[in-house]
Amino acid sequence: MSKALEVNGLSVSFGGLRAVDDLSFDVASGTVCGLIGPNGAGKTTVLNCLTRITQPSGGRVSALGVDILSLPIHSLIGLGVMRTFQNLELFGELTTLDNVAMGCAHLFRTGYLSEIFGLPRARKARQHAYAQAEEVIDRLGLRDIRDQAVSELPFGTQKNVELARALCSKPKIMMMDEPAAGLNGIESAELGKRIRTMAKEYGITVLLVEHDMPLVMSACDKIVVVVQGKKVAEGTPEEVRRNPKVIEAYLGQEAR
Structure with missing residues (x-):
């Protein structure tokens, strides 16, 4: 091995x-x-x-x-190479799906101007990121909390969201x-x-x-x-x- x-x-x-x-x-x-x-x-x-x-x-x-x-x-x-820390670093006002999708951000870099003006390349990258996030959410059994704000979730569930976000970065x-x-x-x-x-x-x-x-x-x-x-x-x-x-x-x- x-x-x-x-x-x-x-x-x-x-x-x-x-x-x-x-x-x-x-x-x-x-x-x-x-x-x-x-x-x-x-x-x-x-x-x-x-x-x-x-x-x-x-x-x-x-x-x-x-x-x-x-x-x-x-x-x-x-x-x-990815690392998680002892303290949670989630965006509490955003949903589980939004938080998990952020783990894909580095995989779909489109440039500052593409993001600002919503160019096709940026929209396509966003679609890929959310599709990947949906897949990870399903694999980890988080579908029931997909649309909930992370701040509303129990601490243990928030830990699972953080893990899902890390997995989304591949x-x-x-x-x-x-x-x-x-x-x-x-x-x-x-x-x-x-x-x-x-x-x-x-x-x-x-x-x-x-x-x-x-x-x-x-x-x-x-x-x-x-x-x-x-x-x-x-x-x-x-x-x-x-x-x-x-x-x-x-x-x-x-x-x-």
């Missing part, structure tokens, strides 16, 4: 603090990899490096065979930063199923940073565990669950 994402010797320092320390791992295409660890372990810092928000002090990162550390941040979406690699934050147990379990669907049916590679251990264990093919910026374990969910270093450094804290 080919590798969609390869991280080699990634290091990040903030002054005298080593937030990420010589971290290496890879993610196979079409699989879900969890990146877990206690608070302050450096997980979000890793995502920030992989999405060009933070410049690492050392290491190499390859996504889909391309050295992404040499790319500007705006070029990642064109490569097929990502090849999806990086998700604590997508289950704020969800109850039932919503979290449903999210885990949707993440599995993304990987298996859409062929999307997922890197998942999450504290919800039941979600991680059920959704991930592989898990990488970091503590104080260092990798302490890597393997299948069952291997990680039994690893003494993980029990002590992470799962042991949860149990207490």
